Amino acid sequence: MVDTRPKLLIVEDDPGLQRQLRWAYDDYQLFIAGDREEAIEFLRAETPDVVTLDLGLPPDPDGTSEGFATLEEMLRIKPDTKIIVASGHGARESALHAIAGGAYDFYQKPVDIDQLGLIVARAFHLHALEQENARLVETPAPDDRVLGRVVTAAPEMLKVARTVERVAATGVSVLLMGASGTGKTLLAQGLHQASGGAANPFVMLNCAVLPEAALAAELFGVEGGEDATSAGRIAPAHGGTLFLDEVGDMPASIQSRLLRVLEDRGREAQGAMHSARIVCATQHDMKALIAEGTFREDLYYRLAEVVVAIPPLKDRPGDAVLLARHFLTRHAAALNPTVKGLAPDALAAVDAWPWPGNVRELENRVRRAVIMADGKLVTADDLDLPVAEGEEGDCINLRAAREMADRRAIRRAIARSQGNISGAAKLLGISRPTLYDLLKQYGMQG
Numbered sequence: 001m002v003d004t005r006p007k008l009l010i011v012e013d014d015p016g017l018q019r020q021l022r023w024a025y026d027d028y029q030l031f032i033a034g035d036r037e038e039a040i041e042f043l044r045a046e047t048p049d050v051v052t053l054d055l056g057l058p059p060d061p062d063g064t065s066e067g068f069a070t071l072e073e074m075l076r077i078k079p080d081t082k083i084i085v086a087s088g089h090g091a092r093e094s095a096l097h098a099i100a101g102g103a104y105d106f107y108q109k110p111v112d113i114d115q116l117g118l119i120v121a122r123a124f125h126l127h128a129l130e131q132e133n134a135r136l137v138e139t140p141a142p143d144d145r146v147l148g149r150v151v152t153a154a155p156e157m158l159k160v161a162r163t164v165e166r167v168a169a170t171g172v173s174v175l176l177m178g179a180s181g182t183g184k185t186l187l188a189q190g191l192h193q194a195s196g197g198a199a200n201p202f203v204m205l206n207c208a209v210l211p212e213a214a215l216a217a218e219l220f221g222v223e224g225g226e227d228a229t230s231a232g233r234i235a236p237a238h239g240g241t242l243f244l245d246e247v248g249d250m251p252a253s254i255q256s257r258l259l260r261v262l263e264d265r266g267r268e269a270q271g272a273m274h275s276a277r278i279v280c281a282t283q284h285d286m287k288a289l290i291a292e293g294t295f296r297e298d299l300y301y302r303l304a305e306v307v308v309a310i311p312p313l314k315d316r317p318g319d320a321v322l323l324a325r326h327f328l329t330r331h332a333a334a335l336n337p338t339v340k341g342l343a344p345d346a347l348a349a350v351d352a353w354p355w356p357g358n359v360r361e362l363e364n365r366v367r368r369a370v371i372m373a374d375g376k377l378v379t380a381d382d383l384d385l386p387v388a389e390g391e392e393g394d395c396i397n398l399r400a401a402r403e404m405a406d407r408r409a410i411r412r413a414i415a416r417s418q419g420n421i422s423g424a425a426k427l428l429g430i431s432r433p434t435l436y437d438l439l440k441q442y443g444m445q446g
């Protein structure tokens with residue numbers, strides 16, 4: 001059977017530690033190298049995503065020169081490898097130096113297997129996110145779209161889209177249930193497109209917003225009126241799709257009238273064929289509204305022949321990052337073409353945030369971040385999201401933490417010196433060329 005576990009390479013010359021580490025990682029395919037040559041061989045042959053590297057390797061087991069040479073060579077061969085370096089007692093300096101040289105993180109010897117396990121798991125997670133991001137950059141957007149404009153790769157949402165597609169052709173009434181911003185309107189539009197009546201109008205009426213009289217006029221028409229709407233959206237021969245948003249807020253009198261119309265329509269098969277198809281949406285628990293007497297049960301069964309539950313964004317693994325990329329590309333083109341992507345801390349933050357406002361919140365944050373970003377990459381700070389901690393709440397990626405702190409300080413100094421680079425450098429206590437180097441390194445604008 002093919003082993004599909006992620007690959008972890010351990011570069012460690014101490015046989016005792018090798019044994020200890022070999023038993024510690026059941027979740028990964030392990031490769032253990034005792035020196036640089038072996039490590040490079042494994043890297044080329046197995047292309048592991050994550051490597052733990054002891055800096056003290058033969059022929060310099062008490063120094064760090066061989067470890068640094070291995071680090072450099074590995075990153076040259078496979079720059080996306082997440083390399084976690086081990087530093088001995090009092091060797092924090094060399095660990096920081098390794099991070100400046102491209103290592104992902106470090107851990108202190110003697111090895112604490114649990115702590116190292118967390119760092120390794122986080123490295124795999126981040127690597128997977130970066131790969132996903134790179135894949136999305138390369139993949140033309142329409143591949144991740146269903147029902148025309150719904151962007152998703154989550155099985156939970158693909159199932160929803162498939163259900164909508166299937167019912168589109170049948171003419172049954174559909175109730176879309178989901179929290180605010182989950183995409184109910186978008187799905188209703190998708191359903192309309194997928195149904196034969198796409199050439200006919202898509203009419204949306206919000207039952208929570210329209211005053212009762214206006215809602216009644218829209219639905220049932222105005223006596224004596226002459227234009228198309230005066231006959232009412234629900235009238236036979238109107239065709240198309242009538243989308244009743246927030247249907248749970250429909251006033252009682254309108255509920256009764258609508259039920260009568262639908263019952264009549266059910267009796268006249270001919271009329272039904274040409275009249276509008278009704279799609280409803282709600283963020284309320286309709287069964288609870290029925291139980292408390294605010295919504296008619298008989299009308300509910302007319303309107304909800306098929307009920308489609310739309311999962312919140314937090315329950316669609318991977319979709320937040322996918323959608324963030326999608327909105328970033330779209331808004332950057334219009335608002336700030338310098339912006340090209342999401343920084344690693346932004347990716348991790350988007351992935352970790354619970355998105356109480358669902359896709360609408362995500363789109364708003366990305367739009368604002370695209371406007372605010374002062375470099376090529378949008379950061380967690382631009383998105384106004386907290387930087388994601390490790391799943392267990394500890395282990396810091398020092399390089400990312402340092403970069404973020406640098407970015408914040410630089411931004412502040414430039415703002416305070418009103419864009420004057422010499423002034424900003426002075427405030428930061430560094431030379432002008434160093435500030436220019438940092439601006440270049442972080443893709444920021446002076």
Ligand SMILES: Nc1ncnc2c1ncn2[C@@H]1O[C@H](COP(=O)(O)OP(=O)(O)OP(=O)(O)O)[C@@H](O)[C@H]1O
Binds near residue numbers: 152179184245323363
């Ligand atoms: N899967 C998705 N792919 C692309 N865009 C999406 C997706 N889901 C939602 N959106 C976008 O997010 C925004 C909010 O979606 P939508 O208006 O459909 O949500 P809603 O559930 O109807 O919200 P509300 O209950 O507040 O009316 C819209 O701009 C919509 O185009």
